[in-house]
Amino acid sequence: MIEKQINQKAWFMVLPVFLLVAFSAIIPLMTVVNYSVQDTFGNNQFFWVGMDWFRELIHSERFHDAFLRQIMFSGIILSIEIPLGIVIALAMPKEGWGVPVCLISMALPLLIPWNVVGTIWQIFGRVDIGLLGHSLAALGIDYNYTQEPIAAWLTIIAMDVWHWTSLVVLLSYAGLCSIPDAYYQAAKIDGASRLSVFRYIQLPKMQRVLLIAVLLRFMDSFMIYTEPFVITGGGPGNSTTFMSIDLVKMAIGQFDLGPAAAMSLIYFLVILLLCWIFYTIMSNVGEESSNGGV
Amino acid sequence: MTFNWMAWTTPTATFFIVIFCMLVGMTIWEIKCPGGAPRQSILHFETTRGDRLFVSLLGSAYIHIIWLALFASLSLWWAFAIACVYALCVFRWV
Amino acid sequence: MRWKWLVPTLYIIFLLLPIYWLVNMSLKTNQEILSIFSLWPQNLTFDNYKVIFTDASWYSGYINSMIYVSMNVVISVTFALPAAYAFSRYTFVGDKHLFFWLLTNRMAPPAVFALPFFQLYSSIGLFDTHIAVALAHCLFNLPLAVWILEGFMSGIPKEIDETAFVDGYSWPRFFVKIFIPNIASGIGVTAFFCFMFSWVELLLARTLTAVNAKPISAIMTRTVSASGLDWGVLAAAGVLTIVPGALVIWFVRNHIAKGFALGRV
Numbered sequence: 001m002i003e004k005q006i007n008q009k010a011w012f013m014v015l016p017v018f019l020l021v022a023f024s025a026i027i028p029l030m031t032v033v034n035y036s037v038q039d040t041f042g043n044n045q046f047f048w049v050g051m052d053w054f055r056e057l058i059h060s061e062r063f064h065d066a067f068l069r070q071i072m073f074s075g076i077i078l079s080i081e082i083p084l085g086i087v088i089a090l091a092m093p094k095e096g097w098g099v100p101v102c103l104i105s106m107a108l109p110l111l112i113p114w115n116v117v118g119t120i121w122q123i124f125g126r127v128d129i130g131l132l133g134h135s136l137a138a139l140g141i142d143y144n145y146t147q148e149p150i151a152a153w154l155t156i157i158a159m160d161v162w163h164w165t166s167l168v169v170l171l172s173y174a175g176l177c178s179i180p181d182a183y184y185q186a187a188k189i190d191g192a193s194r195l196s197v198f199r200y201i202q203l204p205k206m207q208r209v210l211l212i213a214v215l216l217r218f219m220d221s222f223m224i225y226t227e228p229f230v231i232t233g234g235g236p237g238n239s240t241t242f243m244s245i246d247l248v249k250m251a252i253g254q255f256d257l258g259p260a261a262a263m264s265l266i267y268f269l270v271i272l273l274l275c276w277i278f279y280t281i282m283s284n285v286g287e288e289s290s291n292g293g294v
Numbered sequence: 295m296t297f298n299w300m301a302w303t304t305p306t307a308t309f310f311i312v313i314f315c316m317l318v319g320m321t322i323w324e325i326k327c328p329g330g331a332p333r334q335s336i337l338h339f340e341t342t343r344g345d346r347l348f349v350s351l352l353g354s355a356y357i358h359i360i361w362l363a364l365f366a367s368l369s370l371w372w373a374f375a376i377a378c379v380y381a382l383c384v385f386r387w388v
Numbered sequence: 389m390r391w392k393w394l395v396p397t398l399y400i401i402f403l404l405l406p407i408y409w410l411v412n413m414s415l416k417t418n419q420e421i422l423s424i425f426s427l428w429p430q431n432l433t434f435d436n437y438k439v440i441f442t443d444a445s446w447y448s449g450y451i452n453s454m455i456y457v458s459m460n461v462v463i464s465v466t467f468a469l470p471a472a473y474a475f476s477r478y479t480f481v482g483d484k485h486l487f488f489w490l491l492t493n494r495m496a497p498p499a500v501f502a503l504p505f506f507q508l509y510s511s512i513g514l515f516d517t518h519i520a521v522a523l524a525h526c527l528f529n530l531p532l533a534v535w536i537l538e539g540f541m542s543g544i545p546k547e548i549d550e551t552a553f554v555d556g557y558s559w560p561r562f563f564v565k566i567f568i569p570n571i572a573s574g575i576g577v578t579a580f581f582c583f584m585f586s587w588v589e590l591l592l593a594r595t596l597t598a599v600n601a602k603p604i605s606a607i608m609t610r611t612v613s614a615s616g617l618d619w620g621v622l623a624a625a626g627v628l629t630i631v632p633g634a635l636v637i638w639f640v641r642n643h644i645a646k647g648f649a650l651g652r653v
Contacts, residue, residue, distance in 0.1 A: 006328075008481060010474035017471040017530055018486065020463075024527040025493050027300075028504035030310060034301045046301045051362060051370060058363045091395035098393070103644045104637050105400045108407070111633025113588045113605040116626045123413060124406045129421055129619065131409045162403065169399075170644065223497030226590045244499040248591070251503045264500040269355055275495045276352065279488055284339050299507040324481045344485045 029268075035261035053262035063263065065238065066246040070222060073242060077160050077221045082214060084161070085168025090202070092173055106166040118230025121159040125231075145232065149239035152232045156240060159227060164217060171213040175206035207285060215278045222271065243267055313351075320347055346388055350381035407630065414623035421619050436624035446625065449604030452518065453587065454632070456601065459522035460586040461579050464533040467526075468578065472537035473563070477549070490531035501527065502595045509596055516598045524596055525586045532585065533578045540574030573643050580640045587633065604629055 036053055038046040057063050092102050109117070125145050127133040136143040145155040179201060187197050225244035228234070234241035234249070241249070247267065251260035320343065332342050341349075354377035361373035413421055414436050415429045424430065440446040474480070475487060505524055506515070514520040548570065552562040568575070594606040608625050637644070 004477060004479045006480070007478040010478035010480045010483075013470035013474035014480075014486065016467050017490070017534060020467060020523070020526055021490060021493055021530055024501075024505075024524060025496070027508055028501045030306075031300045031504040031507070032500065033309070034303060034306050037303065037306060038301060040301075044298050044301070046303075048303060054359070055362050055366050058359065059366065088395055088399050091392045093393070093396075098396075100641050102396050102400065104634075104641055105403060107637045107644055108630070108634060109403055111584050111587065111630070111637060113590060113629050115590045115605045115608060116629050119608065119622065119626050120406045120410050123619065123623065124409050129413070129425070131405065131427075134425055162406065165399075166403070219495040223495075223499065225497070225499055244497050247497075247499045248502065251499075252595075257503070260503070266359065267497060268500055269352070269359070271495055271497065272492060273352060273356070275492050276348070276488070279491065280339060297511070299511055321481055328481075342484075344482065348485065 032261045032264050035257045036265055037258075039258050049258065053258045054266070057259060057262050057266065062238075062246070066241055066243050069239075069241065070243045073156075073224070074218055074221045076157055077164075078214065078217060080157070080161055081165045081168050081217060082210070085165050085213070086172050086206070086210075088165070088169045089172035089176055090198070092169070094177070103170070106169055108166075109163050110166055112163075114226035115230050117159065117163050118227040121155060121162070121227075122231050125155050147236055149236055152236060152240050156228050156231060159231065160221065160224070163227070164220070168213045168217065171209040172206050175209040176202060179205050208282075211278070211282050211285060215275075215282065218274065218278070219271070222274075316347065320344060341388055343385075346385050349388055350377075350384040353377070353380055353384065410623050410626050410630075413619060414627045416620060418618060418620045436620040437628075439621050440624055440628065446604075446607065449602060449607040450628065452597075452601050453593075453603040453605070456518040456521040456525070456593070456603070457583060457586045459518060460525045460529055461582045463522060463526055464529045464582045465575060465579055468530055468533035468537055469568075469575075470563075472534050472541055473567070475534065475538045476541035477546070487534075490534060494528045494531040494535070496528075498528075498589070498591045502591055505592060506595050515596065516600050518601045520596045521593050521601060521603070522586075524592045525589060527592075529582045529585055533582055536578045536581060537571070537574055540571050540577070544570055576640055577643050580636060580643075583636055584633070 035046075037048065037050060039049045040046050093099055112120070124130045125133045125143075127137050127144055133143060133145075142148075143151050145151045183201050184197070187201060192200075223244050224242060225248065228240050228242060229245055229248075232240045234245045243263075247260060247263055250256050250263065323343070332340050334340055357377045357380060358370065358373045361368075361370065361376070365372075412428060415432055415434070417431065417433050417435065420426070420430060475483065501524075509515045509520045509524070514523075544567070548566065549562070552566050557566070590603070590605045593603045597603065597606065604625065608622065608629075
């Protein structure tokens with residue numbers, strides 16, 4: 001841990017970043033706040049409505065449903081991707097030709113543009129031309145993601161697992177690689193079981209990177225937009241309309257600026273709270289482990 | 295370059311000016327007595343006064359939202375009063 | 389333990405299958421795609437790729453994406469370097485809160501900002517330019533760049549700075565001559581991440597462009613809705629968007645594992 005000097009001039013080094021991000025973050029945020037208390041019929045004519053949009057939104061079923069779907073989606077994604085990622089990272093080779101092969105092929109899905117990910121799965125899952133859809137149909141399983149909500153959900157979850165589990169794998173793998181061999185040898189001498197090696201050596205070392213993984217995966221799944229939009233467009237019905245999809249529908253599709261802005265703000269508050277909780281846990285875990293002197 | 299599209303209103307402008315003044319005030323406070331008065335909060339981690347301001351602002355926002363959800367017909371000033379009390383508590387104990 | 393290799397192997401097969409299917413489709417004619425179901429192309433054809441490379445409305449999309457992504461990488465890294473140095477070496481009033489605020493922008497859903505962004509960039513006359521998309525992507529890439537670089541810089545012992553200052557280096561000279569070579573791999577990883585998130589983002593890029601700076605991914609969505617049937621060309625365009633990413637991965641393969649831990653292992 002580096003002992004840091006107090007130096008107020010350091011602000012000048014941060015200033016360019018601050019101004020650039022503030023330009024892109026604060027002006028739009030102020031605009032959203034302004035819209036959320038007004039109504040408009042276009043032509044830049046606005047009418048003061050106070051807190052009506054918030055009141056309406058909080059009591060609207062559409063918002064509740066989208067919110068619940070979002071929470072459910074993020075929960076399912078996390079509970080699949082995190083354990084799966086850890087298992088794969090544990091089984092990955094530590095040396096030899098297998099390492100670059102694994103790393104490169106696993107990083108590949110992360111660099112595919114999000115709507116192309118959607119397109120890939122849209123094609124892959126189609127009953128007439130897709131490998132997955134066709135094989136399932138051949139096995140006699142009734143599967144059509146454009147008609148049945150459950151099939152649509154399964155497709156989107158499979159797609160997200162396909163797309164993002166690699167991130168968890170790579171993070172955990174980085175954590176595992178930082179464990180010195182001496183630890184494993186000591187465990188061997190003590191006759192420790194596979195499980196206790198995992199519990200007392202590997203898991204604590206992975207703790208920090210796993211927190212980053214949970215944070216990134218949670219946030220990204222919470223604001224998922226492009227991929228489900230391409231695959232299902234929020235349907236069938238409204239069954240895969242997550243928060244971001246609903247928001248864009250409202251703001252750009254129906255041009256309901258006021259309700260969309262109010263929804264943005266509530267969405268943003270939820271993100272802000274969760275982000276703060278994760279960040280606090282993360283920085284406290286960091287302090288404990290650096291004080292522990294490992 | 296115009297700012298018509300931002301659709302400013304007096305209340306929202308006041309809101310942002312108040313927030314801005316709070317930040318300036320906190321900076322002056324920090325320069326007068328540096329260190330941020332860190333202490334162990336009841337939530338088992340260290341907080342500075344900046345953290346306390348953030349917790350009170352975020353909490354106040356949630357108080358207003360919950361008030362709207364529960365008592366839609368009552369005035370929002372009640373929620374504002376609760377938020378003020380909450381902020382004082384945060385600065386005193388968290 | 390002998391079957392351990394099976395886990396990553398199965399996973400990689402699962403990862404590559406959909407990609408293989410896309411490549412497979414891009415090498416078939418439309419007629420073949422729709423009429424017979426086959427695991428590999430029966431009549432191999434490169435016509436779909438020919439369409440993309442000869443039609444300006446297609447390949448200009450790739451050029452546009454490349455331009456704004458490179459702009460964004462350059463802006464993000466150059467702005468983030470001094471800021472990350474400040475965060476890793478000094479404390480100053482409000483540093484922790486500033487850092488947190490930057491991170492919240494990485495976490496904020498782009499959908500929240502899409503509409504005001506459109507109006508903001510229209511009002512300053514930057515709508516439908518490459519720089520507009522590059523600046524908009526800074527919203528999440530700059531905080532990320534600062535975060536990653538700060539992790540790498542904190543790993544450099546402070547003695548390096550102090551020795552250099554004792555030797556009479558000025559700060560800018562020290563930074564360029566000594567410090568930057570020391571964190572070169574960190575800069576590479578940062579550039580990789582900025583490339584990645586700018587390259588894959590669609591919502592903001594689509595909102596901020598109309599004709600001149602339209603990214604390839606937006607052109608693809610339009611084609612889906614307009615014709616809806618030209619699966620071969622769509623698949624070929626998809627394959628071509630994977631290529632730049634694959635190339636970039638190849639260059640950073642040795643740093644990937646550490647890079648994904650954002651320098652914090």
